[in-house]
Amino acid sequence: MTRLRTAAAAVLALSLAGLLAPAPAVAVERPRQHPRSAPDQRLTPAERQVNAFFAQYREDVLNGDLDGARQVREQYLTADLNARLDQWAAENDADPVFRAQNVPTGWSVTQGDSGAGHTTVLLTEQWDDGSTVPVDYRLRLPDLTIDDLENAPA
Known part of the structure; x- marks a missing residue:
């Protein structure tokens, strides 16, 4: 009976120690996508590229991280x-x-036309007053780097 109590006490002590021990930190990477943007899995590769650029850039601007926004531009444009x-x-x-x-x-985002080594994606910005502004993004087909925006300065 003493052995049984000792074994039960040991199991209880180990169980409590496991419950009280701090859990290891787990890094969770969340996609940087605005909830109002299109679901990523349904997008073409070019749409995903523009969507990812816009979401990351917008998030950095909203957070006041202008260096981060600049790095996002350098990565995608x-x-x-x-x-x-x-x-x-x-x-x-x-x-x-x-x-x-x-x-x-x-x-x-909506896929546009492709040809001559490029493809276009129409990104429609939605504003708090209910208005929308369409912007055509042009991407190089080999690497999907954005090389022009509609009405971009000449």
């Missing part, structure tokens, strides 16, 4: 397009991707 966007921003005192001083509340 060509150097030439970045230079044109910088010039546009300086001349217009507005965000060159959103073409505004505020941030869209939502967006959607």
Whole structure:
């Protein structure tokens, strides 16, 4: 009987120790996607690329992380397009991707035409006043790098 009590006490002590011990930290990576954007699994590769760019860029701007937003632009856009966007921003005192001083509340993406080594994706920005602004993104087909935006500065 003493052995049984000792064994039961040991099992109980080990169980409690396991419950009281701190759990190991687990890193969870969440996709950076706005809830109002289209579901990622239903998108074409070009739509996913534009959606990912816009979601990450928007999140960094909303968080006031301008260095992060710049890095996102450098990751997804060509150097030439970045230079044109910088010039546009300086001349217009507005965000060159959103073409505004505020941030869209939502967006959607739709695959456009492809040809001559490029494809287009229509990104429709949705604003808090209910208005929408369509922006055509042009991507190079080999690597899906964004190399132009509709109405991007020449």
